[in-house]
Amino acid sequence: MSGYNNEDIIRYVDGDMDAAEAARFEAALGNDPALAAAVTSYREVKATLAQRLPADLQLEALKGTLAQQRSVHFSRPAKVVPIRRYLAAIAAAAAILVAVWFLLPDNHKNYLQEYSTGMEVSAERGDENDTLLIHAAELYNNKEYTKAIAVLDTCLQRDSTNAQALYYRGLAGIYANSPAQGVADLERTFAGESIFKYDAAFYLAVHYAQLHQKDSALYWIDKIPAEAAPYEKASKLRKEVK
Amino acid sequence: MAIHPDQRYLEGLLRNDTLIVQEIYQRFSGKIKHYILQHHGTEDDAADIFQESLIDIYNQAKHRQLELSCPFEPFLLLICKRKWLNDIKKRGRQPVTKKLDDVYDVGEDVFAAAEQTIQDEARTAFILAQFERLGEKCREILRSSLAGEAQERIAAAMRVTYGYLRKKKSECMAKLLSYIQGQKV
Missing domain, CATH: 1.10.472 (Cyclin A; domain 1)
Structure with a gap:
């Protein structure tokens, strides 16, 4: 390819060549179909990764709907089994149940339960929003997540910059089984610079671990630096999902 | 059409x-x-x-x-x-x-x-599938870079210099291209 390698192609496409070098590269492109094809291929790879690597919340929601319809329209046909085999099957199933009880595999782990956390509120100003946060914390800690979300909604309507309310509404969302809003809130929390930033990344990882979406879970675990408070439990989660 | x-x-x-x-x-x-x-x-x-x-x-x-x-x-x-x-x-x-x-x-x-x-x-x-063959660090760098995060912020979060990040990103992408070129679909 006219003496150019993959790193040169990447530097050219990414605009990292100076003007003179880029001009020489373009001249070679015109005369070298293999080099032109390699440039096209790199552009395709880059575009594909940019589209497919970020978590796609719409797709996750669609998968939920597809799974629901699948259970309605497809089923495993019941098999006719002779009675002696049937009894043997019951005995075997009982044995398996006992084994499963003691050796529950990781893919049945309830990560949300394992890493559940309480909502802590420190009343800073003693204003109306603090009162609402304390009320939301009571509801949240009683696992009344939907009611907690409604109170946190009010908090955020009054003060849209309240990172604490946003973070706990995100947590309540993923625990209330309405994950789309919860994930969006946690992603917004992570995008900000509050003290909840890495906790938000951790609970996004927990959420995806619960859904058995290992890549997405690892993606969020990777966002947590060693000096962040949730790093230790993130490392534990990493071992569990791998 | x-x-x-x-x-x-x-x-x-x-x-x-x-x-x-x-x-x-x-x-x-x-x-x-x-x-x-x-x-x-x-x-x-x-x-x-x-x-x-x-x-x-x-x-x-x-x-x-x-x-x-x-x-x-x-x-x-x-x-x-x-x-x-x-x-x-x-x-x-x-x-x-x-x-x-x-x-x-x-x-x-x-x-x-x-x-x-x-x-x-x-x-x-x-x-x-070829992307998943890359090491963890490479995958992290490419994910962050391709998600549109500012390079300076990624470098700061990873505690590396901006220059090192750019070099590493280019190396990771080159490795990915070599995997792709070395395999048939």
Whole structure:
């Protein structure tokens, strides 16, 4: 390819060549179909990764709907089994149940339960929003997540910059089984610079671990630096999902 | 080319419209179940193939702006059937000897649209599989960079210099390209 390698192609496409070098590269492109094809291929790879690597919340929601319809329209046909085999099957199933009880595999782990956390509120100003946060914390800690979300909604309507309310509404969302809003809130929390930033990344990882979406879970675990408070439990989660 | 009124199915998948998804299952899942049961498959296989095909169509509509110029039903069923034939070939159950037009009588436009979807999604799956072969650090760098995060912020979060990050990113991408060039789809 006219003496150019993959790193040169990447530097050219990414605009990292100076003007003179880029001009020489373009001249070679015109005369070298293999080099032109390699440039096209790199552009395709880059575009594909940019589209497919970020978590796609719409797709996750669609998968939920597809799974629901699948259970309605497809089923495993019941098999006719002779009675002696049937009894043997019951005995075997009982044995398996006992084994499963003691050796529950990781893919049945309830990560949300394992890493559940309480909502802590420190009343800073003693204003109306603090009162609402304390009320939301009571509801949240009683696992009344939907009611907690409604109170946190009010908090955020009054003060849209309240990172604490946003973070706990995100947590309540993923625990209330309405994950789309919860994930969006946690992603917004992570995008900000509050003290909840890495906790938000951790609970996004927990959420995806619960859904058995290992890549997405690892993606969020990777966002947590060693000096962040949730790093230790993130490392534990990493071992569990791998 | 005029967009077919069945484009509404693609739009329904894109916005996760429960009623449209329900309609797709009601109208079309029985046919693919029948086909796969007749061709060495189980009901579970049929459910998997149907679901995977709908996800492929969603991805094509979202990322490649797929617009239907043909009816949805033969398009969906051809994708399902093609996927199933490839699947049983991979499992070594039987050689695929039937041509697709023997399997399902479709027009050129349907065939072209389905073929494009199948090829694109196979290529994407291949690229993503090669990406997963990279080391953890490389994957993290590329994920962050391609997600549009500012390079300076990524460098700060990873506690490396901006220059090092750029160099590393280029090396990681070059390694990925070498994996892709070294494998056949």
